[in-house]
Amino acid sequence: MNSLEVIILAAGQGTRMRSALPKVMHKLAGKPLVKHVIDTALSIGAQKIHTVVGHGAEQVKTGLGEIAVHWALQDKQLGTGHAVAQAMPQVNNNSVVLILYGDVPLVKAATLQNLVDSVNDNSMALLTVKLPNPTGYGRILRNNEGKVIAIVEQKDANVEQLLIDEVNTGILAVHAKKLNEWLPKLSSNNAQGEYYLTDIIGMAANENLHIVTHHPDHAMDVEGVNNRLQLNALERFYQRQKADELMTNGATLADASRIDVRGNLKTGRDCFIDINCIFEGNVELADNVSIGANCHIIDSKIGAGTIIKANSVVEESVIAEHCDIGPFARLRPGTQLANKAKIGNFVETKKAILGEGSKVNHLTYIGDAEIGKDVNVGAGTITCNYDGANKFKTVLGDGVFIGSNSSLVAPVNIGAGATVGAGSVITGDVGDNQLAVARGKQKNIDGWKRPVKIKK
Secondary structure, three states: OOOEEEEEEEOOOOHHHOOOOOHHHOEEOOEEHHHHHHHHHHHOOOOEEEEEEEOEHHHHHHHHOOOOOEEEEOOOOOOHHHHHHHHHHHOOOOOEEEEEEOOOOOOOHHHHHHHHHOOEOOEEEEEEEEOOOOOOOOEEEEOOOOOEEEEEOHHHOOOOHHHOOEEEEEEEEEEHHHHHHHHHHOOOOOOOOOOOOOHHHHHHHHOOOEEEEEOOOOHHHHOOOOOHHHHHHHHHHHHHHHHHHHHHOOOEEOOOOOEEEEEEEEEOOOOEEOOOEEEEEEEEEOOOOEEOOOOEEEOOEEOOOOEEOOOOEEEOOEEOOOOEEOOOOEEOOOOEEOOOOEEEEOOEEEEEEEOOOOEEEEOOEEEEEEEOOOOEEOOOOEEEOEOOOOEOOEEEOOOOEEOOOOEEEOOEEEOOOOEEOOOOEEOOOEOOOOEEOOOOOOOOOOOOOOOOOOOO
C-alpha cells in the first residue's frame, strides 16, 4: 500500500484580508485556518505533511509551533503548479499525494478519504462541486462520455465554457510519480501568466488516466477564505453544524445561532445551554447540566446536575455533581469542586479545592486553598496567598465558618469546626473548634466633628 503524503498550499499573501497576519493564520472556531487543514490531514493517516509557505512564512511557522510539518518555500507567487513543485523534492516518489489548501478549512475527512481511496496506477481523483454561480472558478470540461478531459480557468474560458456549473475545488489526489512527470511540463502561457496545477488534468486525460470525481456534502465544505466576510460566513456555518450536532445528541440550546464551540464540546442528556456561551478547548458537560447566558467554559469537566449561572468563566476546572456556580463567578485553573459545593456571585478561585457542600457565596477570592466539607466562607474574604515572590497555601478543615471581610494570610491552617470572626486578619493557625478574632479594638469618640470644605 502506498503511503499518503499531503501538500498544503499556504503561500498566498491574502491582501483582501487587509491584515498584517498571513491569511492562513486567521482563526476559525479559535484555530488557525491552516491548522484545521493539518488536523484533517492527520485524521486520515497522512504520513507526511508538507506546507508550502511564502508571504509571512516565519509567522506561519511560529504560529504553528511544534507541529510536525515539512516546510517548503515559494518565494515567488507563480501559481499553484509552481507551489506544488516546491514541495515535491521532499515527497516520496512512490506515495499518493493529496493536494489541500491552507485557506479551505472545512473539507471533511471522509471526503478526502474517498479521494485517496480512488487513486491507483490507472486513476487519479478530483474534488469538484456544482455552484449556482460558478463565476471565478475553473470549469470542469467533460467529453461526450462524461469523462473529465480538462479544467479551464475563468479568465481562459470561452462563452460556452463559462456556462458550465461544475467547478474545480483545487483539491486532488494523485501518485507522486505522475506529479513529477507532469509538473515540469506546465506552461505559464495563459491569461494570468502562472503555472496552473489544473493543467495536469488535461495531461492525465491525454494519457488515458481515469479521472475520478467526488463531491463534498455541502458547497461550504470547500469554500475558501479570501476576506473577512467569507471568514465570518464560514464561522457561522461551522458553528451551526456544531449546534445541530449538540441538539441531535440531546442538548437544548436557547438559540442555535448564538453559541460558539472553539474546540470539542461533549454533552450528556438534557443539558441546557443559554445564549452567547463560548466553549473552548476540551469541555465535557454531564447529564442535566445547565449553563446560563454569556458563560465562557474552557478545558473543564462539569458534573451532572450542576448549574452555572449567567456571566461566569470556568477555566481548567473540575466540577462535581449538583454544584451551583455564579452568576458572575470566575473559576481559574486548578479549581476543583466536590458534590454540592457552591461558588456565588463575584467570587474568584484559583488552585482551590472545595469539599462537599462547602459555600463561598459572595465577593471573595480563594487561591491556593484546600477547603474541607460543609465550610462557609463569608462575603469579602480573601486568602492572602502571595507575598510578592512566592505562593502559599491556606487549609480549612471540615465545618469551618469564616466571617465576612476576613483576610487569611497564608500559609495558615484553620482546624475543623473553627470559627473566624468577621473582619479578622488571621496570620496564625487556628485549632479545631476554636474561635479566632483578630481585629483592632473598637473606639468611640464623643464630640467628633466631621471635616468641612474650606471655602475658597
